[in-house]
Amino acid sequence: MNYMFPASYAWGNFSVLAVGIWAIVQRDSLDAITMFLFGLLLTVVTDIIHISLFYPSNKDLTDLKRFSVGMVIFSFLLKPVSCYLVYQMCRERGGDCTFNIDVSSAGRDRSTYEPIDQQDAPSQWPDSSRTAQQPY
Incomplete structure (x- = not known):
């Protein structure tokens, strides 16, 4: 049988x-x-591509192909x-369902950056400005 749309259309849907x-x-x-x-959103895009690339010319349209194209459309x-x-x-289930690519914060924001190679070494001697309280 001569199929009009490729197998990728059927596999995707x-x-x-x-x-x-x-x-x-x-x-x-x-x-x-x-x-x-x-x-679903992806198949909308691929349906546009499939319809635009594989729509048959008028001389090749049989009744079966016309019905098939009608169902695809x-x-x-x-x-x-x-x-x-x-x-x-999705919203009823508590989801946000948003596709967010935050390009503005993808830069060099180093406010939360903690360098791990330059750790402050703990002092060997106690701080002399702080005096320990004497127990009573």
């Missing part, structure tokens, strides 16, 4: 579906729902709604 089933089964797992959300249009619903589920 079925693997995200498997993670989605894992997220539904384990209701207390924040990792599962976060992976499902980012997997319908699935693509439903994914933003799915992403929103999964995001709401």
Whole structure:
């Protein structure tokens, strides 16, 4: 049979579906729902690439291929709604579900830097300015 989309399209969507089933089964797992959300977002991007690269020309469109492309486009249009619903589920489970790359603090902020090669050696003799209290 002459397939229109490559196997990577099916593998990507079925693997995200498997993670989605894992997220539904384990209701207390924040990792599962976060992976499902980012997997859905990734498949949105890969669906755009697959549709744009592998859409057949008009002379090659049979009824079966036209139906297949219609289902792929319908699935693509439903994914933003799915992403929103999964995001709401993530927030209900107590997750933040934000993808944060903090570029501004990636510089040379050395306020919390503790050098380990230059340790202050403890003094050998007690500090003479402090006198020990005499026990009574």
